[in-house]
Amino acid sequence: MAKRAQNKPVTILRVxxxxxxxxxxxxAEFHAGLPLGAEVTATIDRAKSNDSLRLYWGFLGWVVENRDEFGNSRxxxxxxxxxxxxxxxxxxxxxxxxxxPQSIAEMDAAEFQAFCTKAFDRIYGEFDLDVETYKAEMADKAGGRR
Known part of the structure; x- marks a missing residue:
């Protein structure tokens, strides 16, 4: 269970x-602690997928490896x-x-996706490094491990 800035508990639920x-x-423990009939409020945000986060950080790591401008992905x-x-x-x-800078942890899935599109476009425009090239290179490496 994560904590928001207001120290209100946040639970992750699956539809x-x-x-x-x-x-x-x-x-589940948090929900089990609520009395039956308790009324709660909820704000529904779609969580970022682990695949999206892996792509983002992997691509940034690849850019750092191929460029000298930044010391690390962060x-x-x-x-x-x-x-x-x-x-x-x-x-x-x-x-x-x-x-x-805002933390990407504060972004919901839609905001993170929009940010990634802008960020990946910016990387391509500045360094001519493309996320699709990165994905293809990673797929080739994964295929070579079989």
Whole structure:
């Protein structure tokens, strides 16, 4: 069970016929602790898939391996978040501007997908590295392991 910024519990549920079921044991424990008949509120967000996250971080790692501009995937991710407008900025007390990238953990599936499209387009436009080339290279490597 994850915690949101407001310290409100967040459980992950899977859609099943007739409703939802907790995904993990901790989610089930939380729900089991609610009294029968309790009314709760819910905000439905589609979680990012692990496949999407693996593609994002894998592609960024591949870009870092093929370019010298960024020391690691996190630095590239932060740059992409800022450049695509997923950041907040504020002035420090000394008057200097500080830019703080949004966490991808705060994005729902649709927002993350839209961000990935912009980020991947930006990488292609800047470095001529394409996510489809990355996917093909990974598929070739996986095929060679058989």
């Amino acid at each position: 099943v016929r007739g409703g939802y079921e907790p995904v993990a044991a901790i989610d 630095a590239l991710s932060n740059a992409l978040l800022v450049e695509t407008g997923h950041a907040e900025s504020f002035n420090l007390m000394d008057g200097s501007l500080h830019v703080f």
